[in-house]
Amino acid sequence: MDNATIQYWVDRIETHFINVYTFDLGRYLIAASLLTLLLWLAKSWSDARRIQRRRAKREDYIREIASSFRTVFFFAITGLSTLLMIEGGIVKMHQGPYGVGLFLVQLVAITLAHDAYFYWMHRALHHRRLFRATHLHHHKSRTPTPWAAYSFSIWEGITESTFIPLYLFLLSLVGIAYIDFAIFIFLAWMILRNVIGHSGVELHPAGWVDRKWLDWLTTTTHHDLHHSEGNHNFGLYFTWWDRWMGTEHPQYKERFRAVAKPLVMSPRLAEKLSVAVMALFASAMTLSAGAASMGAIGV
Numbered sequence: 001m002d003n004a005t006i007q008y009w010v011d012r013i014e015t016h017f018i019n020v021y022t023f024d025l026g027r028y029l030i031a032a033s034l035l036t037l038l039l040w041l042a043k044s045w046s047d048a049r050r051i052q053r054r055r056a057k058r059e060d061y062i063r064e065i066a067s068s069f070r071t072v073f074f075f076a077i078t079g080l081s082t083l084l085m086i087e088g089g090i091v092k093m094h095q096g097p098y099g100v101g102l103f104l105v106q107l108v109a110i111t112l113a114h115d116a117y118f119y120w121m122h123r124a125l126h127h128r129r130l131f132r133a134t135h136l137h138h139h140k141s142r143t144p145t146p147w148a149a150y151s152f153s154i155w156e157g158i159t160e161s162t163f164i165p166l167y168l169f170l171l172s173l174v175g176i177a178y179i180d181f182a183i184f185i186f187l188a189w190m191i192l193r194n195v196i197g198h199s200g201v202e203l204h205p206a207g208w209v210d211r212k213w214l215d216w217l218t219t220t221t222h223h224d225l226h227h228s229e230g231n232h233n234f235g236l237y238f239t240w241w242d243r244w245m246g247t248e249h250p251q252y253k254e255r256f257r258a259v260a261k262p263l264v265m266s267p268r269l270a271e272k273l274s275v276a277v278m279a280l281f282a283s284a285m286t287l288s289a290g291a292a293s294m295g296a297i298g299v
Helices: 003-041 043-048 056-085 101-124 148-149 154-161 161-174 180-197 220-229 240-245 254-262 267-293
Strands: none
Touching: 003 043, 003 056, 003 148, 003 180, 056 148, 056 154, 056 161, 101 154, 101 161, 101 180, 101 240, 148 180, 154 161, 180 220, 220 254
């Protein structure tokens, strides 16, 4: 390999790493800061829906943000490896036009796969032989904030970030090429669900857990109970793995109903505001993340 080729790949790796680091850091900062701002603007409503009496302290915020910057570094490494596998032809990406049906199928498939991966990975990290070295750092956020979304130890950061390259590699082995925009929307959806789960305030409308078409989606209370009590509610997007495996908190629905009730305004106004906050946050985060990533990477 001549010097020109070596320099080409050095430049490519450097450029890719900067781009994926910027992309992942942007996702985190945009999502956490937007939700923090929205909760502050709707302070009376959010205080009424606060799940725990205890509030995060200054040192909690500092720890969460500092360790999240470290996590982004390891996310960037796995993002870099994914891009290099794409360039090397190891991971196949969909070329040319595609239909809405294929896009939706791939988006649903990667979400279902990640939910399964996350549940079992999460349970494994709670094993007594792994917990202290891998997952204890995240559980220092006993009363989590949106900034805890990426607050992982080095080992957990590596484990969390392995999913995307592993998933795409395995699918490429069986000849399935993924749509880059499906991956991008999945990444936006993933950080959206992550910061909602760590917000400490129940954002979902009252009655969510009592509707059969909605209660399979996790709420903030679902993950908050995991942080406050530790041995239940390991799922990320959906509740079904916890229900199938008997790990859902026995008082989950009761706890949700207690905090999702409108306490400081009329029920109709409170629930409209709940829906508006979630919709505004999801839209703003997705659009902002898209703008931040334009020209950076292809996903």
